[in-house]
Amino acid sequence: MSGLTLAHVSDLHLPFEPQLTLRQHLSKRQLSVWSWRRRRAVQSSDILEALKQDLRAQAVDHVLLTGDITNFSLPAEFRQAADWLAELGPAERISLVPGNHDALVPVPFAEGLGLWAAWTRLEEGWPFVHRVGDVALIGLNSALPTAPLLARGRVGPQQLTRLERILAIEGAAGRVRVVMLHHPLAQGAIGWRKALADGEALRAVLQRAGAELVLHGHARDARLDAIPGPHEPIPCLCVPSSSALPNPQDQGARWHGLRLIGSGGDRRVEVTVRRWSMHAQAFVTDGSYELCLPRGAQRASDNGFA
Secondary structure, X not given: OOOOEEEEEOOOOOOOOOOOOHHHHOOOHHHHHHHHHHHOOOEOHHHXXXXXXXXXXXXXXXXXXXXXXXXXXXHHHHHHHHHHHHHHOOHHHEEEEOOHHHHOOOOOHHHOHHHHHHHHOOOOOOOEEEEEOOEEEEEOOOOOOOOOOOOOEOOOHHHHHHHHHXXXXXXXXXXXXXXXXXXXXXXXXXXXXXXXXXXXXXXXXXXXXXXXXXXXXOOOOOEEEXXXXXXXXXXXXXXXXXXXXXXXXXXXXXXXXXEEEEEOOEEEEEEEEEEEEOOOXXXXXXXXXXXXXXXXXXXXXXXXXX
């Protein structure tokens, strides 16, 4: 799988002008409406269109979206997002997990996440496993409705049990295990109000079973953290909103190109930062660096990246 390139984008907050019913005004959605009125000049439709064009121009092999595609969890938003995703590229080359804005309040599956089934491809429930060559993309759903003013997440015991089994199987097969979720996993990466409620339990699973890389969104700044693995630290990489104009709260739109290189015990990922330039009115390369991935279980044939 020489030079496989993944694109990590997050927190798109696709622009949508809500028309709430009286009942919806009395729900948590109203808080998001007030927030949107302050931020709708920040989440740019022009950047979203440029993002689609840039992902095509950079010829990425697979796009990973780590949540907050919507703002209000309205059925019409889920339909709009499905249309946007369909324009992005073939469904088999896109994987997504939801964020807290995609679960502000309970939404019937058929009117919500069910409309995104082409990009989750759930067969046995969360977490999903999408295999791209020798890479296993493992998607967790950390999004759940919470009380007003909270944006916390939770994975839950059922997902944790299934995740540990998946990590063991994919590790034994020698695949590079990339775990996707919306909420940051490293302790202290974000404040309590927005943190993962069962982060400690999830970190314990990863420390026992191992993974090569964790990707998430939810934070306003790009982050690189590490959590303990079975033998070596597991890197956790965050991309901030991929559609926000630079402002005092957001670093500004960016996405990460992740090119997987190396083989055996020397597997690495080359991270290229593509940042929105106000001057160029386009995405430009803002640097690159390499991350060494933990050495996981290998097949007898030592089948890795060339």
